[in-house]
Amino acid sequence: MLEQFQRGDMTFTWLNGGVTHMDGGAMFGVVPKPLWSKKYPCNEQNQVELRTDPILLQVEGRNILIDTGIGNRKFTDKQMRNFGIFEEAKLEESLQHLGLTCRDIDTVLMTHMHFDHASGLARYNEVGELVPTFENATVIVQETEWEELLHPNIRSRSTYFEMNWKPIRHQVETYEDVYEVVEGIRLIHTGGHSAGHAILKIDRKGEHIVHMADLMPTHAHQNALWVLAFDDYPMDSIAMKQEHLLPAIKQNAWFLFYHDYKYRALKLDENGSVIGSLERQRK
DSSP states (O other), rough: OEEEEEETTEEEEEOOOOOEEEEHHHTTTTSSSHHHTTTTTEEEEEEEEEEOOEEEETTTTEEEEEOOOOSSSSSSSSHHHHTTTTBOOOHHHHOOOOOOGGGGGOEEEOSOHHHHHHHHEEEEEESSOOOSSSSTTTEEEEEHHHHHHOOOOOTGGGGHHHHHHGHHHGEEEEESEEEEETTTEEEOOOSSSSSOOOEEEEEEETTEEOOOGGGOOOOGSTTTTTTHHHTHHHHHHHHHHHHHHHHHHHHTTTEEEESSSSSSEEOOOOOOOOOEEEEEEOO
């Protein structure tokens, strides 16, 4: 069963992009475990469950995908253990439930190009070659993010896998500050988590919806100071959360999640309490 969320003329569907289990300390940075573990559970290895489920946005006859999951056959056995990957993507099966195929995706919006968001961009074909997963899609990437993955530094080369971006480079369109894919639906460059990180903001026909991507990867990260050890520019993450989070709450906006183990979408009040939600149906 795929969870769907209908707002105005927009339908959001979460596809199965696979799951990781990452170190809880890294996911919550300087926040002590006695604090974060009250809000987000961990296993005996101190790992927290992080879905990597792309969000399919259908509007005006368009099939728009937000990020792409961890793909299939992209990781060594060691990486599978280290990243706690117990389930790889089932994107094609998810799309089949909707009467769609990968060819029906016309736009892919990338919040950033880290491996847990971009590994689904390319797949292995029948003869073992890497080819675009969404062959008819334009892939939208912030220009700083694209330049950094082309020329990674000693830190970023461990997450910008060539196998994810080389097969699709001819499909890529970059932007500087804002990319509006459909009226009122915009990718906005924030930086913070990575230099080219972006969030998705929707202000359309009276609906207000925000996908904070990895500035607020889970519902437990709503505190502006709770940022990831993975963030390249943590002070920028804090500043962007302050700029976008509280105004969205005051607008009565819905927040969408790609990583959260529990929530697909939720609405918060100004005290941080959940006042509306769509929960993931766990098997």
